[in-house]
Amino acid sequence: MNPPRPLTRFARMLLATAAIAASCAPNRGGGAVPIGGAALQGDLTHDDRAQPAGWAAPISADAWTVDLTVDEPVTIVMCSTTPSVNFDPRLQLDRNGVQVATDDDSAGNLNARIVYTPSESGTYTVYAASVGGTAPPSGASYTLRVMRGAVFDATCPAPGSP
Numbered sequence: 001m002n003p004p005r006p007l008t009r010f011a012r013m014l015l016a017t018a019a020i021a022a023s024c025a026p027n028r029g030g031g032a033v034p035i036g037g038a039a040l041q042g043d044l045t046h047d048d049r050a051q052p053a054g055w056a057a058p059i060s061a062d063a064w065t066v067d068l069t070v071d072e073p074v075t076i077v078m079c080s081t082t083p084s085v086n087f088d089p090r091l092q093l094d095r096n097g098v099q100v101a102t103d104d105d106s107a108g109n110l111n112a113r114i115v116y117t118p119s120e121s122g123t124y125t126v127y128a129a130s131v132g133g134t135a136p137p138s139g140a141s142y143t144l145r146v147m148r149g150a151v152f153d154a155t156c157p158a159p160g161s162p
Contacts, residue, residue, distance in 0.1 A: 044141075061129035067121075068118040075149065078090075091126065095118075
């Protein structure tokens, strides 16, 4: 068996460019959510499939994870950023395949907000979805943010407003 040939300069450049692009790509739905960090941007499409607890079949949803600590309340807010699409955000929080919280309209303008105090520490799954479980035909964009504390007045601006 022959030893592998060294990569050409062009091949090394392509690999380096791909690595840089991958590290800079925005998270477009799914992944880890930092507590107290900036809002993350997500895009909900028909291709996004997840099966939150209590749903009989997979739905159009992005599955995010967040590490929570027992007795430390958090507020999770999902805001539509798509003004021209009929999109009603819905949040669901699951722990070990069991739904622990859900919300549809608590953040104003059809947006979703969960205020939750975990009874156990660990990794939880946040499902960002649309009411009814189906993404709009053209897709929809949203922001997702997890804040420390029970922020009952956390609301979202109307889509398209500053």
